[in-house]
Amino acid sequence: MGVASxxxxxxxxxxxxxxxxxxxxxxxxxxxxxxxxxxxPHFWPKNPTLLNYKILFFYQREIAGTTGGTAxxxxxxxxxxxxxxxxxxxxxxxxxxGFFTAYGASRYNSPGPFGLxxxxxxxxxPPATFVTPVLIYYRMIGFLDTQLGxxxxxxxxxxxxxxxxxxxxxxxxxREWEEAAILEGLSPLRAMLRVTLPxxxxxxxxxxxxxxxxxxxxxxxxxxxxxxxxxTLPVHLTTYVGGSGVLYGAQAACGIVASIIPxxxxxxxxxxxxxxxxxxxxxx
Amino acid sequence: xxxxxxxxxxLLANLPLNILLYAVLIIPLAIMIYISFTDWNPAKGYDWWQxxxxxxxxxxxxxxxxxxxAALGRTIVFVLVVVAVEFLLGLGMAYxxxxxxxxxxxxxxxxxxxxxxxxxxxxxxxxxxFADFGPVVNVFLKAIMGETFTKTSLLLNPTIGFTVIMLxxxxxxxxxxxxxxxxxxxxxxxxxxEAAQVLGxxxxxxxxxxxxxxxxxxxxxxxxLRSLEAFKVFDTVYMxxxxxxxxxxxxxSFYIYMLAVRYYDMAYASAVSLVLLIALAIVxxxxxxxxxxxxGA
Numbered sequence: 001m002g003v004a005s006x007x008x009x010x011x012x013x014x015x016x017x018x019x020x021x022x023x024x025x026x027x028x029x030x031x032x033x034x035x036x037x038x039x040x041p042h043f044w045p046k047n048p049t050l051l052n053y054k055i056l057f058f059y060q061r062e063i064a065g066t067t068g069g070t071a072x073x074x075x076x077x078x079x080x081x082x083x084x085x086x087x088x089x090x091x092x093x094x095x096x097x098g099f100f101t102a103y104g105a106s107r108y109n110s111p112g113p114f115g116l117x118x119x120x121x122x123x124x125x126p127p128a129t130f131v132t133p134v135l136i137y138y139r140m141i142g143f144l145d146t147q148l149g150x151x152x153x154x155x156x157x158x159x160x161x162x163x164x165x166x167x168x169x170x171x172x173x174x175r176e177w178e179e180a181a182i183l184e185g186l187s188p189l190r191a192m193l194r195v196t197l198p199x200x201x202x203x204x205x206x207x208x209x210x211x212x213x214x215x216x217x218x219x220x221x222x223x224x225x226x227x228x229x230x231x232t233l234p235v236h237l238t239t240y241v242g243g244s245g246v247l248y249g250a251q252a253a254c255g256i257v258a259s260i261i262p263x264x265x266x267x268x269x270x271x272x273x274x275x276x277x278x279x280x281x282x283x284x
Numbered sequence: 285x286x287x288x289x290x291x292x293x294x295l296l297a298n299l300p301l302n303i304l305l306y307a308v309l310i311i312p313l314a315i316m317i318y319i320s321f322t323d324w325n326p327a328k329g330y331d332w333w334q335x336x337x338x339x340x341x342x343x344x345x346x347x348x349x350x351x352x353x354a355a356l357g358r359t360i361v362f363v364l365v366v367v368a369v370e371f372l373l374g375l376g377m378a379y380x381x382x383x384x385x386x387x388x389x390x391x392x393x394x395x396x397x398x399x400x401x402x403x404x405x406x407x408x409x410x411x412x413x414f415a416d417f418g419p420v421v422n423v424f425l426k427a428i429m430g431e432t433f434t435k436t437s438l439l440l441n442p443t444i445g446f447t448v449i450m451l452x453x454x455x456x457x458x459x460x461x462x463x464x465x466x467x468x469x470x471x472x473x474x475x476x477x478e479a480a481q482v483l484g485x486x487x488x489x490x491x492x493x494x495x496x497x498x499x500x501x502x503x504x505x506x507x508x509l510r511s512l513e514a515f516k517v518f519d520t521v522y523m524x525x526x527x528x529x530x531x532x533x534x535x536x537s538f539y540i541y542m543l544a545v546r547y548y549d550m551a552y553a554s555a556v557s558l559v560l561l562i563a564l565a566i567v568x569x570x571x572x573x574x575x576x577x578x579x580g581a
Contacts (some may be wrong), residue, residue, distance in 0.1 A: 009380050016377055017391065020398060023409045023455065026419060039417040042425065097300040106295020108289030111298050119301075120572055122309055123510075125564045126516040127539035129557040132544040133312030136319065136332060156308045159301065188290035217402035219519045222536070224545055234404040238523070241296060252412060255405045266400025273399060274463050281575050282464055283503050 016115045031253035038248050052249035056257060062215055076254065079236035086147050086232060087215040091153035097155070098162025099200075103192055105163065106170040116163065120279065123160040127220050131218045135224055158211045161276055165210065168280040169203035170196060209269045210276035213262055215248070233258050320554035327548050335551070342555035348485035351531055352556065356537040358446070360537060363514045366453045371507060373454070374461025379491070385386050398456045402404040407523025410452040414438050414524075434504060445525040449533065452520045458512060468499035508571050512564075536560065 026043065031052050033045040040046075056076045085226075104110030134153060135144075143149030178191040186194065219234040226235060237254050240247040266273065275283050289297070311537055315332070320342055324335035351409045377395070381388060398406065414420050417436055439445045472495050518537040521527055527534040527542065534542070540560075543553035 012380055013377070013391065014348060016373075017394065020395060020455070020459075023314060023413055024397075024401075027409050027412060041419070041423045041424055043419075093304070097304060100296040101298070101301045104289060104293055108293060110289045110294050110295070111301065115298070115301070117569065117572055118305070121565055121568055122305075123562055124512045124568050126518070126537045126540075128516070128540040129561045129564075130309065130312070131541060132319075132550060132557050133316035134308065134555040135544060136550060137312035137315055138307075140331075152304070152308045154403070156304050159304065163301075189292040213400065217404070219402070219404045219522070220541070223522070226539070233401055234519075237404055237408060248412060248417060251408060255408045258480070259401050259405050261403060262400045263397065266397070267393070270393065270396060270487065273396065274460075275466065277399075277460060278464070278505065278509055282467065282502060282508070 001206050009241070027252045029254055030249060031256050033249055035249065044132045052247075053257070055247060055250040056254055062178040074236075074239070076233065076236055076257070081145060081156075082230055083216065084234040086154065086230070087149045087212055090151045090158070090215055091208050091212045093151070093155040094159045094211050095162045095166075097206065099166055099197070099204065102163045102166035102170055103196065104109050106167050107175065107192075110248055119163055120180040122157065123279070127157070131220065131224050134221070138225060143225075145226050145229050149225060150222065150230055150232070153225070154215045154218060157218075157221075158214055158250065160279065161211050161214065162207045164279040164281075165207040165272075165276055166203055168275070168283070173199055192204045206269050206272045207276070209265050210272065213265050213269075214276075216265075218264055286299050297473075316554045319551055319557060320558045324551045325548055326550060332550070338551070342552050343559070345552060346556060346559065349522070351534070352539060354531070355534045355536045358533070359515060359517065359535045359537075361452060362453075362517060363448075366450050366457070366549050367507060367511050369450075369454050370458045370461045371503070371509065373458045374463075375465050375503075377458075377462045378466035381466060382469055392466070396459045399459050399463075403456070404518035404523055406452050406456045407520035410448055410455070411439070411524045412522070414448050415442075439525055440529055442529065445528075446533045449517070449520050451526050452524065453514060453517065460510065461506055464502060465499060468502040469495055472498050498557050505575055508575075512568070512571075515564075544572065 025104075029044055030038070032048040032050070033040075034047055034049040034051060037045055037047070043170040058075060099112055101115075105116060138144045138149050173196060178188075178195050180196045182188060217234065218232075222230075222235045223230040223238075226232065237251070237258060238252060240251045270275075319332050319335070321337040321339065322332065323338040323339055323341065328335075334424045351505045381392065412418055421438060439448065476494050476498075477490055480494055485493070516537055517535050518541065521533065521535055521538045525533040531539070531542075540553055540556055543549045543556065
């Protein structure tokens with residue numbers, strides 16, 4: 001390969017990397033800028049401050065100094081706890097149910113192609129098509145603004161991922177191992193729990209983390225179905241606007257804080273991200 | 285695979301899944317189908333089961349709904365543009381990163397981080413970049429237009445607002461295309477390429493005749509999945525323009541949200557959702573059949 005094309009390649013990669021990195025680095029930098037520097041053209045903060053992060057965790061009247069707005073914001077502690085509860089519980093439900101269904105589908109073709117197709121359908125159509133029915137239904141049964149309501153919805157929406165990810169893993173385990181166990185006198189149910197389950201423990205963790213990532217980012221349903229008690233982090237993020245000012249710095253800080261957990265999880269399962277995002281159709 | 289499932293396993297495979305799906309998706313869907321044939325609006329003071337039937341009025345109304353047509357058209361343009369750009373950029377980067385060089389693993393790890401960010405955060409980042417006080421106005425435009433240039437609300441221009449929404453999507457999802465196409469390209473056996481090189485083929489011919497045909501099925505799966513995903517676009521619209529000014533940057537998801545949550549027009553929102561659901565179900569059915577018959581990539 002010629003030197004020119006090599007240089008060209010490095011330049012192209014560098015431009016692409018800059019395009020990917022600059023927005024988030026600039027947001028990070030904004031989150032440390034004091035009010036007076038928000039409009040300033042310099043990239044790095046001249047007088048770095050933690051005020052923007054303080055607004056996230058305290059009521060504004062408890063903070064000294066100009067925060068840049070009179071928007072009344074609530075601390076993000078409750079939304080954070082809500083998110084962790086809702087996302088954690090719904091993920092566990094989705095993985096457990098997904099395992100049983102995936103096993104039946106892999107070994108006995110049990111839920112049948114239509115059942116599996118329906119789960120894919122619920123995941124591939126725009127979630128907005130489910131907003132109206134779920135809103136009406138939840139209002140009717142009193143599930144609006146409850147953690148339970150969000151938990152059930154998130155579990156139903158992401159069980160698809162655990163079914164398809166785990167089915168791929170179970171398909172790779174030789175059937176003969178379970179058949180041998182059944183010949184030894186184990187019931188089919190016990191063969192599933194004693195032979196297959198231990199073998200795919202790590203796959204359960206991977207699909208669980210992936211589903212956690214998906215549910216953590218969910219915004220539309222949380223926005224529509226919660227108002228006060230069950231507000232999650234993505235919805236809380238939108239509340240930094242109002243009053244006589246917009247808390248740009250705090251918005252940036254909130255975005256940064258909200259990204260920490262997904263980034264950590266994402267990097268733990270980075271090899272499996274594509275498997276998850278394509279419902280196991282593509283394996284990296 | 286044709287063995288009859290034992291009852292215990294069969295029960296576990298079907299019952300929990302069905303309870304969950306019925307409890308939060310199928311029953312509401314059934315209610316929605318009913319409501320789409322009524323003229324129910326919660327503001328009328330009675331519940332949906334008391335609402336009078338209105339036949340196919342809601343569906344007829346869709347035919348003359350200019351705002352619906354505009355939102356649908358805009359969403360389709362959005363999907364075509366972002367998916368094409370993401371595919372070409374992703375393919376280009378996958379090709380450039382194919383050769384071994386020091387630090388490649390690290391670069392690939394860095395490239396994929398936007399995939400992990402919540403969509404809301406991506407929307408927020410692009411909103412902040414293009415907002416009045418943001419660097420695009422204060423640094424770039426000032427540099428071009430001169431210091432006297434102070435304040436323009438870029439996002440109040442529908443074309444710019446919608447472009448920013450597209451940029452946000454391209455920024456976040458090009459890595460998805462990259463990862464899939466990179467996996468496909470690295471799986472092309474080296475000996476094919478070496479053999480072609482021995483025969484004197486240029487790298488362009490090798491790409492066109494060997495590498496691309498081999499990853500085409502994979503590219504198809506990536507394109508369809510990404511298109512379906514891009515069709516959902518809501519979070520970034522909400523964060524960047526809220527569909528405005530007016531309804532000029534509204535997508536189909538955002539329009540349904542406005543109908544149901546802002547205008548309480550439940551009957552019409554149900555009808556729109558139902559039609560969209562049926563249309564997409566057909567597309568998805570065809571795609572899933574294709575993807576699964578190929579043995580899942």
